[in-house]
Amino acid sequence: MANPVENVPLLDVNRDNLPYRDEFIEALTGVVDSGRFLFGPDVVELENEVAAYSEVDNAVGCASGSDALLLAMMALNIGPGDEVIVPSFTFFASVSCITRLGATPVFVDIRPDTFNIDAEKIEAAITPRTKAIIPVHLFGQCAEIDRICQIACTHDLIVVEDAAQAIGAAYHSRPAGSWGLIGCFSFYPTKNLGGMGDGGMLTSLDPATADRLRLFAGHGMRPRYYHKVVGINSRLDTFQAAVLRVKLRHLPDAVQSRQTIAARYDRWLSEAGVVAEDRLVLPYQDPSAFHVWNQYALRVPGGRRDELRAHLSDRSVGSEIYYPVPVHAQECYRDLNFDHSGLVETKKACAEILNLPIFPSMTESEQRRVVDVVASFYSASARMVA
């Protein structure tokens, strides 16, 4: 029987948002009528709500997740001569916040199972110049943040969590963004809490740190037209905040949908007989982590990742490669000659990773189609060998 579902998008933000359309319109109308497009009440409320959701006392809105990371580095006075430990298997912004300030990223390899920074390799990368560690909670699963904070504490280093993909995630039941001195979140439309444009937020348990972050996000200006430090202009606008407050109310449901979809992929791919060390390796879940599945990341060994991706694409099934090139190897860093000798798992992950469609409104029949097309790739190649 032909499957009625043919095209499966990598994600469908519009479909995810559709059930809340009336709530968005109502919230946005409120902003239009208030005329308070910056620093409106929705911004303050969203900060309070994200703080509560992430179990911290302080949250500061800003213009993007990238700005959140940059502001964190600025508020910590990171600059030339300082080193910051960070993974290379991440989105560019986790690292550009360091280099933009003239500081030096020191790359630590990832764990092959979670794709997160390998906590056991951090200590060897610490030098007298190390100031901070930026663990990235990749794909919606926390890095070993308890161990990382322990190491940071021992060596008097600051932890800034890149939780851009991990709002609502937790480790040992403690939320992402509440472990380090600062947590950084993104509201880019495809993130788990996605706005209708750019947006970001910083969290901190420490009120003095939060205050300093807010100072840097507002041109270092305090009081008006008196500048204490050279900050930047990075504001979360009221329209985004109004949209995000609607989305935050539904975030626990969205997370649950993602978890259901991920569990179904695990089951159906296993049942299809394509899970094996030399075929597909399913995403690993750290038993201490509450995974919120911003991405469902497979490993495709044996040099066949791009072939599988083309097979999916030819059959109108979306997929993506997060990330094809590690940050240390980006063209813009060519002249900096970073030491990448230890990044064995990072390079391997870039060659083997394949991200399948996952979004809250994805249907079972769409998922069945994805699994069937993946399975047909391997049965076709089995026939070729036979």
Ligand SMILES: *Cc1c(COP(=O)(O)O)cnc(C)c1O
């Ligand atoms: C999305 C993302 C960012 C940047 O967030 P923007 O809001 O797009 O600026 C930073 N780090 C990671 C890991 C991300 O996925």
